[in-house]
Amino acid sequence: MKQNKKIGLISYHSGHNYGTMLQAYALQFCIEKMGYDAVEYINYVDGKPFKEASFRVKLKKIKDKLNSGIRPLLYNFLYKQQFSTIKDKFDCFYSGCIKTSSVLYSSLAELKENPPLYDIYIVGSDQTWNPTFLKDNGAYFLTFAAEDADKNSYASSLGVALLTDEVKGIYANYLQSFNHISCRESYGCEILSGVLNRKIEHVLDPTLLLTPDDWQNIESPRIIDEPYILCYCLGYKKSIRNFARKLGETHNMKVYYIVSNYLDIQEENHLFGIGPCDFISLIRHASYICTDSFHGTIFSINYGRNFYSFCKRDGDINKGDNSRIPTLLKEFSLESRLKFDVFEEEPDIDYEKVNVYLNNERRQSIDFLNRILK
Incomplete structure (x- = not known):
């Protein structure tokens, strides 16, 4: 009613x-x-607000940090053609949903x-x-x-x-x-x-x-046809990307990186132009996920994916925003999915127990x- x-x-x-x-x-x-x-x-x-000016600042940081002699024309292309697609996707989602x-x-x-x-x-x-x-x-x-x-x-x-x-x-x-x-x-x-x-x-x-069925109302069709590992990191830890790379080598799968900062751009299979609907589709169809994102972890749990979570920042995992992911994993009895610098695989997650709690x-x-x- x-x-x-x-x-x-x-x-x-x-x-x-x-x-x-x-x-x-x-x-x-x-x-x-x-x-x-x-x-x-x-x-x-x-x-x-999400303005072009903020991307100019981000782009300058990328150029300064990479410092690899890549021609400015390439950066201009990344800015105009690639970064702008992210803004367009978010604007479209916001106005429509x-x-x-x-x-x-x-x-x-x-x-x-x-x-x-x-x-x-x-x-x-x-x-x-x-x-x-x-x-x-x-x-x-x-x-x-x-x-x-x-x-x-x-x-x-x-x-x-x-x-x-x-x-x-x-x-x-x-x-x-x-x-x-x-x-x-x-x-x-x-x-x-x-x-x-x-x-x-x-x-x-x-x-x-x-539920995953509810999310299907807005979820994009499958984006990557082959089995893959998804890496989504907000922070600047190379160790997380290295973990994903080793996981890919172990399982003979490509690793795809949702671009968040300059580290992702350096990876071969980086993904620009990923909007909210694409994001949840990429998580649903991934074989494994490596993320330092709170919501990256949450969607991995909701979709029943095998994932590994990391703290975004160095230091005490119980302080600042580092504490969010360990606290979440503890609530779901998934503490073993929190990883640090050492590559260590875990058995597949028993989602029967997790879903009872969820x-x-x-x-x-x-x-x-x-x-x-x-």
């Missing part, structure tokens, strides 16, 4: 990043599937001056409560909404395992008026539970609310979302 409530979502929904856009799509899709038609993202964009408010807000002041009105407000996922991005910005804590507004969060992420006392005080003030609060990381629940002296629900990342968590997470909506 269709519901008449108007629901306003807010999160990092427009960034040209696979996890950012796919988690935004997933939460909206799930709520619509539950019978709510009037669901949209508050079109608030405070991050760095993400519903937003007609009004664009570029600051908290604009939100407060002309606040968007909804029956229910939900702060989404994707590090919306990461203190690194806080900058005294209350937008992602719904400070622009009326005092008696129905304020909630679904899978909001702190992104870090520790908060300073100062930040805890700010969060306590911001969140005291929320009706339902949930986090996607267990340590986020523990931290906020202590700050607010109330239970904080642990729920799945929005992308896991959707299906149970999916049910509980959807139940929590239902409690917000009803």
Whole structure:
């Protein structure tokens, strides 16, 4: 039965990043599937937009780091013909799959001056409560909404395992008026539970609310016909690419690299122009996946793939954004899939056990979302 409530979502929904856009799509899709038609993202964009200027900076870094005598004409080609296809794919996905408010807000002041009105407000996922991005910005804590507004969060992420006392005080003030609060990381629940002296629900990342069948609605047709290994890395660790290369040699498979930075461009089978729909298709059909991406790991689990995950940065795996992937793997009892510099294969994953946990968590997470909506 269709519901008449108007629901306003807010999160990092427009960034040209696979996890950012796919988690935004997933939460909206799930709520619509539950019978709510009037669901949209508050079109608030405070991050760095995906502009050509940013690619010029990236291109300069590539040229400086490679320093291999490649002619500038080649870089011009990579920039104009290849990098631009990424922007086009994300823009196409955003305009076709993400519903937003007609009004664009570029600051908290604009939100407060002309606040968007909804029956229910939900702060989404994707590090919306990461203190690194806080900058005294209350937008992602719904400070622009009326005092008696129905304020909630679904899978909001702190992104870090520790908060300073100062930040805890700010969060306590911001969140005291929320009706339902949930986090996607267990340590986020523990931290906020202590700050607010109330239970904080642990729920799945929005992308896991959707089954592989749900994702088929937007997934691209198979891109690579042969068996392959997929490498998707956001960081600059050569050791991860080396791991993927050795895995390919062991299994006599080509390794394909989704271009994220200059290291990927140096690989023979690098892939430009990969949009969100292509991304999930590449994961679905890969024989093995090597990734330092949180959502790369999540989609690997959702699609039942054999994968190896790595921390994006050097240092303590329990600090900063390094902690997200180990925490996720522990929840699914997949700690052995976290690898470091040494090449070491693991047996294939027993997804019968993993899926029992996933299906149970999916049910509980959807139940929590239902409690917000009803």
